[in-house]
Ligand SMILES: Nc1ncnc2c1ncn2[C@@H]1O[C@H](COP(=O)(O)OP(=O)(O)O)[C@@H](O)[C@H]1O
């Protein structure tokens with residue numbers, strides 16, 4: 302109650318300060334112009350819908366590929382050393398390069414090679430880069446999860462004659478995933494925004510549409526429209542992540558003390 | 560009598576710490592061998608070596624007369640013939656009792672689901688756990704969890720069972736139900752190696768008792784001999800401590 306009241310007061314004060322400032326009329330004209338907003342909204346929404354689709358396709362691929370990478374990395378013994386080393390090198394390299402640089406490299410670089418049978422669409426390479434980059438990060442999330450499962454579980458699984466891969470698949474990974482769901486959800490929020498980076502390849506997603514409009518009209522309202530759309534999706538996911546994490550923590554406490 | 564398991568000159572070290580020193584042991588078919596000795600003497604390590612969960616440094620382990628510690632041997636195939644039960648139960652918490660039991664038969668031995676289900680039901684019935692078939696492990700008492708762990712190991716129809724202090728994590732009133740299960744297995748002729756602190760149980764059930772001390776089998780004989788007439792001062796000392804603690 303006190304929290305709600307004080308929040309309202311603070312917001313009201315901030316709004317009053319902004320709206321009464323000398324600069325406000327200019328700001329409103331440049332960023333919050335209703336006419337411009339109406340004009341740009343359909344294009345930005347259309348572009349944003351592409352953002353959403355890119356996000357969905359990429360996320361599904363990332364969750365699968367990252368899990369495979371993490372499982373390979375969790376294999377033990379000298380026989381798997383080459384495979385394991387390959388995965389570690391891949392993850393280190395990808396994580397060591399700014400994602401925007403990867404997008405430029407793959408998105409402009411590979412189509413420029415004009416290889417036969419290799420796609421040249423910037424959309425394809427934009428999404429592919431996001432998948433590659435996020436898979437490397439997400440593999441590390443899974444790895445932390447797998448390592449958090451007690452060693453005795455692996456031993457029990459192996460003692461029943463399960464191979465390493467089967468022990469991972471049936472025993473370790475299901476427990477690991479439960480432990481890292483909050484971290485995976487955080488990854489969702491992050492990717493949902495980073496899909497906009499492919500605008501640099503000229504893909505006409507939400508931010509690109511806003512940029513095109515601004516270049517034409519010298520008015521920034523289009524960027525505000527895009528901002529609103531991204532917030533509409535990412536804030537609820539962030540709230541959900543918090544809610545889930547909290548519930549999970551309480552459940553673990555209940556089990557721990559029961 | 561045929562020899563089921565044979566260890567000869569087995570040596571195992573973790574880094575610089577030698578945990579098993581030239582261990583020799585023969586376990587005959589249908590025989591129960593109990594391993595006793597203070598904590599840290601190497602009982603768990605010995606069992607894990609037999610099960611190939613821990614690679615040995617030198618020596619040999621034979622199972623049914625063939626060497627299983629050779630690098631060319633696939634450990635998964637050997638483990639399919641043995642069951643091990645651990646002190647901490649180690650049930651899979653994300654699976655029900657039924658799923659825990661069916662995992663190895665279906666995913667390792669290729670038994671079809673219906674048959675594995677029936678086998679699991681039969682075993683649970685025998686061990687008085689049929690009403691727990693759909694429970695998750697965290698809903699069971701320690702004794703029930705440990706009996707499920709035994710059933711899970713038996714579901715692969717092992718020829719040898721290894722028990723590693725399976726009652727040490729249990730409340731005293733639950734110990735008997737688990738020991739009863741092991742006695743039952745002896746009556747059915749199961750070959751077993753049992754690491755235990757329950758001297759009364761070892762005296763009743765074992766065919767041979769081995770006293771381990773700092774990675775060496777210091778003394779080995781029938782329970783009657785070992786408990787009433789121990790030859791080594793260290794064995795006498797160990798047994799005296801057990802008697803003083805009121806556990807024999
Ligand atoms: N994985 C391991 N790494 C290092 N040392 C170990 C490991 N497992 C056991 N040991 C050591 O080996 C010795 C014997 O342990 P263990 O076989 O568990 O004895 P017991 O079961 O008789 O209590 C102990 O000193 C223990 O610290």
Ligand SMILES: [Mg+2]
Nearest residue numbers: 602603604724
């Ligand atoms: Mg032990």
